[in-house]
Amino acid sequence: MNFKNYSKIIVANWKMNGSFSLINQYKNYLKKNYIKFNKKIAIVICPPFPYLTICKNKFKYKNIFLGAQNLSLSDNFSKTGEISSSIIRDTQCNFVILGHSERRNLFKESDKLISNKVNESLNNKINVIICIGENLSEKRKSNTFKVLKKQIYKSLSNNCSPKNTIIAYEPVWSIGTGKTPTIEEINKIHTYIKKILNIKYHLKNYKFKVLYGGSVNKKNSKDILSLKSVDGVLVGGASLNIIEFAHIINFNKN
Numbered sequence: 001m002n003f004k005n006y007s008k009i010i011v012a013n014w015k016m017n018g019s020f021s022l023i024n025q026y027k028n029y030l031k032k033n034y035i036k037f038n039k040k041i042a043i044v045i046c047p048p049f050p051y052l053t054i055c056k057n058k059f060k061y062k063n064i065f066l067g068a069q070n071l072s073l074s075d076n077f078s079k080t081g082e083i084s085s086s087i088i089r090d091t092q093c094n095f096v097i098l099g100h101s102e103r104r105n106l107f108k109e110s111d112k113l114i115s116n117k118v119n120e121s122l123n124n125k126i127n128v129i130i131c132i133g134e135n136l137s138e139k140r141k142s143n144t145f146k147v148l149k150k151q152i153y154k155s156l157s158n159n160c161s162p163k164n165t166i167i168a169y170e171p172v173w174s175i176g177t178g179k180t181p182t183i184e185e186i187n188k189i190h191t192y193i194k195k196i197l198n199i200k201y202h203l204k205n206y207k208f209k210v211l212y213g214g215s216v217n218k219k220n221s222k223d224i225l226s227l228k229s230v231d232g233v234l235v236g237g238a239s240l241n242i243i244e245f246a247h248i249i250n251f252n253k254n
């Protein structure tokens with residue numbers, strides 16, 4: 001997938017949700033409405049592992065891609081219950097979400113581990129969506145920029161480039177809470193992230209795509225997606241309802 005072909009990238013992160021029934025709701029809705037979708041918007045659906053292949057078979061549209069939500073390092077294959085990058089690759093998945101705050105917090109994933117996973121995914125030709133974001137106490141101490149810079153330097157890897165890596169700015173305090181930064185704050189923070197990525201990777205223009213994630217819904221998506229510094233959104237809760245999710249995808253028609 002060439003990211004440059006798309007004006008925005010909209011990701012559905014189903015987290016530990018989903019069912020055959022949800023897949024069929026998506027399928028039926030897309031069958032009737034896909035024709036009206038803007039084909040310059042890439043849609044990446046990230047269901048739990050067992051649903052990847054069925055989603056692959058049911059969502060055969062040129063701008064719809066699939067993503068996994070995690071992977072395990074292939075340092076040792078005797079890891080009962082884990083999924084490697086080569087298995088993900090085998091399911092023809094184009095993306096993997098790495099560094100999500102739920103994995104950083106609940107599963108104690110460090111920047112170093114995330115960076116190793118990023119490196120391995122890219123070596124297996126799986127594009128990465130790397131999540132970064134400050135928590136509430138870091139925000140209150142005005143440490144947002146410092147935290148983001150550290151995460152960019154430590155969670156990415158040397159083989160990241162604007163062709164294989166997407167960054168998702170997800171303030172932890174915004175995930176699932178209904179709270180979001182202001183439009184001005186999102187713009188300022190996205191511009192900062194792009195600037196730091198340029199410095200780290202010695203780039204001239206802003207080339208990395210940076211998505212916003214955290215309580216995106218049909219009401220706020222238009223304002224967020226209309227910002228030039230926002231290359232798309234990562235949607236959790238609102239992606240579990242195809243009508244609401246489609247509303248977000250069609251933000252410039254509503």
Ligand code: PGA
Pocket residue numbers: 013170174175176177213214215216234235236237238
């Ligand atoms: P939310 O989740 O949209 O439900 O806030 C976003 C995410 O965690 O990726």
